[in-house]
Amino acid sequence: MSAVIENHHNEHDHHGPAKGLKRWFYTTNHKDIGTLYLWFSFAMFLIGGAMAMIIRAELFQPGMQIVEPEFYNQMITLHGLIMIFGGVMPAFVGLANWLVPMMIGAPDMALPRMNNLSFWILPFAFFVLLSSLFMEGGAPNFGWTFYAPLSTTYAPPSTTFFIFSVHIMGASSIMGSINVIVTIMNMRAPGMGLMKMPLFVWSWLITAYLLIAVMPVLAGAVTMMLMDIHFGTSFFNAAGGGDPVLFQHIFWFFGHPEVYIMILPAFGIVSHIIETFSRKQLFGYSSMVWAMLSIAILSFVVWAHHMFTVGMPLAAELFFMWSTMLIAVPTGVKVFNWIATMFKGSITFETPMLFACAFVVLFTLGGFSGLMLAITPADFQYHDTYFVVAHFHYVLVPGAIFSIMAAVYYWIPKWTGNMYDERLGRLHFWLSFIGVNVTFFPQHFIGLAGMPRRVPDYALQFADWNMVSTAGAFLFGFSQVFFLFIVVKTVMGGKQATDQVWEGARGLEWTVDSPAPYHTFSVPPKVS
C-alpha cells in the first residue's frame, strides 16, 4: 500500500483504537462493530441453545418431566426468536461489517455513527425480550410466528414488551441494511464494477434490499397487534370485523423473504470458501448472481406455502405450490456451480472447507424436504408436524449456522492474525456434523408418523426417535461450547498467519496484513 496520496482520508490514519471499554461503546470502526456483532450473536446463540437444551430435555421421554407446559411454550417461542433475530441475523451483519469494506476496498462503512447505533440498540432489545421471562404471566408463549389471536386476545401481558423489542430489532436491521447498501453502491474501489464484486458482497447487497422491503412489514404487523391489544382496533379480530388469517398473510409476506435473508449471505460465504480450497476459479460467477437475484424476487410470491391448510381456493394453492417449486431451479443452479467448482480441483479439507461441504450436502437435503412440503396435498399431512421442524432446522443449522462457523474459521486468521488449531477445528466440525444429523434426521421420521410440533408431551410410539434426537442435541450443544473455547484460544494466540492465509485465497481482504490493521484501504486500491 502506498500512502503517498493522502487527501481527505487522512483524518482516520493517525490513530488506532481507543483504550478500555470506551473503545467499544463509542467505536465507529467497522472492524470493532463487526467484532461486537459477532460476539453478541455468539452470546445469543448460547442462550438460545440453552433453551433448546431445556426443550430437548423435556422431550427426552414422553410425559411431563422437567418443566411446566406453559414454560415449555415460552422456551419454544424465545428459542426461535433469539436464534433468528439474535443469532443468525446479527452474525451475518457482523460478517458484513468486517468483510464488505475490506472486500470492496473501502476505508469503512458509509455511515459509521449509524453503525454504532444499530449495534448498540440490539442488546437493549434482547434485554427487554428476555426480561419478559420474569414478568407476570411469563414470556411470550405463542411461537416465533406469533399468530393472532394467540398473540393478541390470548397473549400474556408481556406481549407489549415483545412488540417493543421486535420494533427495536427491526430498526437495527433496517439501519444495518441502509449502511450496507450505501457502502456497496458508493464506496467501491475504482475499477470494481458490479459484476466484479465478490459474491459475499453481492449476497449482502441483495439481502439488504430484502431486509428493507420486509422489515417494515414486520413492524407493521406488530404495530397492528399493539393496536388490537391496547387501542381497541380489530385488525385480526373477527368480532370487530377483522380477520386472523390476514395476520398470517402479513406475517408470511415478511416471513418467507426472511428465511432467504438468513441463507443468501451463507451462499456468498460458501462460494468463497469452496473456490479457495478447490484452488480454482468459481464456476459460473454470473449465474450465481442471477440465481441469487431470482431467488430474492421469487421469495415475494411464495409466502402462502406456509398457509396451505388455512382454506384457500384451488387456484391459489396451485399458484403457491408451483411458484415455491420454481425457487428450486435457481437454488439448484447454485448447488450445481459449487459442485462444478470442486470438480477436478486440487481440494484440501481444512475446517472451513469441511463446514462448506457439509453445507452443500445438508442444505440441499433441507431443500428437498422443502420441496416435499411444497406439494400442497402432501403438506396437509406434514404441516405443523416435526417434519417441518426437521426441514427448517436442516436449512438453518447446517445451512445458515454452518456457513457462519465456516466463515469464522476462514477469516479468523485475518481478524486476529493467529491461525486456529486445525486439529481442534476438525474435531469441532465432526462433533457438530454428527450432532446435527443425529438430532434432526430422526425428526423427519417422527414428523411423517404424525408427531405434532410445539408439544411438551407426545404419544408413546414417538419415544425412541425422540430419545435419539435429544442425545444428538446435547452432543451438538456441547460441541458449541467447545467452539467457544477454540475461538477464545485463537484470539489469545496461535501460529502467526500469513497475509494471504490460504494458498488459494483471492480477494482484496487477503492483500492487507494479518491481523488486519485498524484502518485499511484509506487509499483505495486499484482493481484490475
Add this chain to the structure above:
Amino acid sequence: MGSKKKTILKLSGAVAAMYLFSFLLVPLYDVFCDITGLNGKVAQTTNAESSISIEGREIGLQFISHNNAGMPWTFKPSKEVSKIKTGTMYEATFYAKNTTNKMMVGRAVNSVAPTNAKDYIKKIECFCFAEGIELMPGEEVLLPIKMVVDNELPKNIKNIVLSYTIFDSNLENNIIMDHDSDHAGS
C-alpha cells in the same frame, strides 16, 4: 458524497413506503377476498329478484353455529337441515339468548362452504350484516335470514353449508376475561 445522500434518502423512502404498504394490505386483503370470493363471506344484495324463477332443483341447506371462545350466549339455528329449491325465496331464523345478567352486543360472522357457492347465494336480509346485535340480560330473539339460491348454482353442488360464528363485540371483555383465566403458573 452527494450520491451517498441520495441513496440514503431513496432507501429511507422505501422503508416508509413498505411500512405504509403493510397497512395497505388490510384493505387490499378485503378487496382481494371480495373479488375472488375467498373467505366465503356472502355480501348483501338488493337485486335478488333476478334470481327468482319457477324452475329450480332441490338442494340441501345446512346451518351451523359456533360460539367464539368466551361468548356465553345461546346461539343456534331454529332448523339445522332443510331441503330448499333454487330460485325460490327462503326464510330461516336463528335463536339467540343473552344468558348473562348484563347487556351485551354480539356480532355474527358468516362463511359458506363450498366457497364457490358464494356467488350464487343472494341474501336480502341477514342478522350477520348488522354491526351489532344488542340483547338485554336474559333477552331472547329470533334472528332472520332471507335468501335465494340462484338457479345457476353449479350442478355439482348439491349441498350448501352456511356457518355463523357469534362473537362478543366488546373486545375489552375478551381480553380482560382471558387474563383472569391466566395460566400464570410460572
